[in-house]
Amino acid sequence: MRALCWVAADELAVRQVPDPELRNERDVIVRVRRSATCGGDLPLLAGPDPLLRTGDVLGAEFLGEVVEVGPAVRRHRVGDRVVVGASVACGGCWYCRQGLHSCCDNGSADPASTDPGWGRLDAGCFGRPRAAGGFAGGHAEYVRVPYADVGAFQVPDAVDDERALFAADAAPAGWLAAELGAVRPGDVVAIWGAGAVGQLTAQAAVLRGAARVLVVDRYEERLRMAERHSGAEPLDYRRTDIAAELRDRSGGRGPDVCVLAVGTPPARSAIDRFGGRTAERPDALREAVHSCRKSGVVVVLGGADEFVDAFPLGAVTDRRLTLRGARRPDLRDVPMLLDRMARDELRTEHLATHRLPLEHGPQGYALFRDRADGCVRAVFTP
Ligand SMILES: NC(=O)c1ccc[n+]([C@@H]2O[C@H](COP(=O)([O-])OP(=O)(O)OC[C@H]3O[C@@H](n4cnc5c(N)ncnc54)[C@H](O)[C@@H]3O)[C@@H](O)[C@H]2O)c1
Ligand SMILES: [Zn+2]
The missing domain is CATH 3.90.180.10 (Medium-chain alcohol dehydrogenases, catalytic domain)
Structure with a gap:
């Protein structure tokens, strides 16, 4: 064959x-x-x-x-x-x-x-x-x-x-992200990555009753598609102070749930391993941890291979965050x-x-x- x-x-x-x-x-x-x-x-x-x-x-x-x-x-x-x-x-x-x-x-x-x-x-x-x-x-x-x-x-x-x-794969991954984030009616959910998985996470969050879903990416077509088909609010990270914007749109607290669906290896060790390619923007994880409201949930989907350096562990403990992950x-x-x-x-x-x-x-x-x-x-x- x-x-x-x-x-x-x-x-x-x-x-x-x-x-x-x-x-x-x-x-x-x-x-x-x-x-x-x-x-x-x-x-x-x-x-x-x-x-x-x-x-x-x-x-x-x-x-x-x-x-x-x-x-x-x-x-x-x-x-x-x-x-x-x-x-x-x-x-x-x-x-x-x-x-x-x-x-x-x-x-x-x-x-x-x-x-x-x-x-x-x-x-x-x-x-x-x-x-x-x-x-x-x-x-x-x-x-x-x-x-x-x-x-x-x-x-x-x-x-x-x-x-x-x-x-x-993409739809169950998005559903799992919303479930791991325990998205509840009225929640504000922020998603980094407007690929298929990020967009289907947005749809899952809406189906679970989220009040606002924000999607962060740099690709215009993907952001527009997420807006049109998933009811998400698009944020282009090249033009926006993401953390400030997320605070503004969540009553000053930060999103209840932050999901990383960014793909490509973010860690230096992974970049070395994958032949010197750089991640599209390696600081999404830190941005999500810093943006999430106190006692909120950060969900990391796939992609985050191996070891991530300079991880803001202090923010996770001080602000009582829950960190959850799933590769598939x-x-x-x-x-x-x-x-x-x-x-x-x-x-x-x-x-x-x-x-x-x-x-x-x-x-x-x-x-x-x-x-x-x-x-x-x-x-x-x-
Ligand atoms: N856990 C699971 O069940 C499961 C299943 C399938 C895929 N995945 C993972 O989900 C991730 C997304 O999959 P996909 O197919 O949608 O990928 P994709 O490559 O099509 O899309 C990733 C998107 O993330 C964006 N991005 C990259 N860095 C960013 C940053 N710092 N901020 C905002 N956006 C950023 C890219 O521009 C791109 O649009 C991958 O890591 C994949 O391995 C997980
Ligand atoms: Zn088994």
């Missing part, structure tokens, strides 16, 4: 790779209909990553049709249209039983590899390095989906592919998000700004990486 593979730092190519096969009785094989780029892919592209190997297939977010079913699979039949959650989780371990699929003890096939950086392993993930299990991703004609009863979800007929696709979403919210999509409460298709054949994968990633031509997500069709 054809697949979009990582070849070397800043080099992707569509290559011929072996078709996936059922390996375990709980696997299904999915024929991909759509797959999307994700901010979490960008540090990988830049390389060098000792855990990515030439020929690894990228793509954490995808949707398709079941074409083969393992003997122990109960919930899926050949022909089902399914969206596949980005996290790979067993469904049976202590964490999975609490609904914490992103912490699954059995999702990664190479647990020891994350210990030096993260202390402990987390779940597996499609289209990520061996540290996340080494599962081939969705930028391909076919994907093997392990634990399919846990991670694949039937898409309601009322939801088309372009909308349902984002129930794999759980699976438990996917059916609820698909229901909301079917009821038209949650719309995501506008995020698919660029629709391309899989053959144009390298160009799609270049557009996405450079935020060129208003690209928020490149969506590929094999």
Whole structure:
């Protein structure tokens, strides 16, 4: 089959790779209909990553049709249209039983590899390095989906592919951010990053009753899109004193909840590791900690690899802040998000700004990486 593979730092190519096969009785094989780029892919592209190997297939977010079913699979039949959650989780371990699929003890096939950086392993993930299990991703004609009863979800007929696709990763990530922030009716929520994840965090905050949602970024098109589709108030950090503006718009206190959805590695150590690339603006974390109201919550999503220096720990303790993080979403919210999509409460298709054949994968990633031509997500069709 054809697949979009990582070849070397800043080099992707569509290559011929072996078709996936059922390996375990709980696997299904999915024929991909759509797959999307994700901010979490960008540090990988830049390389060098000792855990990515030439020929690894990228793509954490995808949707398709079941074409083969393992003997122990109960919930899926050949022909089902399914969206596949980005996290790979067993469904049976202590964490999975609490609904914490992103912490699954059995999702990664190479647990020891994350210990030096993260202390402990987390779940597996499609289209990520061996540290996340080494599962081939969705930028391909076919994907093997392990634990399919846990991670694949039937898409309601009322939801088309372009909308349902984002129930794999970006929508559950946004929902999780709002949940970790414990967003309540009347809250003021500030979000750094107007990519797909930031915008869907904004929608989740509105659905949970937030009174005001403010989104911080530098890209005009993204800010305008967040305003139009998520009811967020845009703030361009190139022209605005963000901390002062956030205080003004929250009765002088600061936002109740601050979410970082900025992508790209903010830490010096990560910048070194990713080949000397600088983060787009490395001080977002400090800005969020300093802006948040006393006793508020700061949520950090993904991306913040490794170690962050000069972290304002004093502000966290003095001002009684809660700091929460998540690298990838759980699976438990996917059916609820698909229901909301079917009821038209949650719309995501506008995020698919660029629709391309899989053959144009390298160009799609270049557009996405450079935020060129208003690209928020490149969506590929094999
Ligand atoms: N925890 C999860 O469940 C989960 C799931 C998917 C993605 N993620 C993470 O969420 C993050 C966002 O993903 P995405 O796909 O929307 O990324 P993206 O790369 O498309 O967008 C990131 C946005 O952040 C903006 N940004 C960068 N620095 C900023 C700063 N200092 N202030 C304000 N804005 C800034 C960029 O301009 C860009 O628009 C990534 O780190 C990704 O790894 C987390
Ligand atoms: Zn598990």
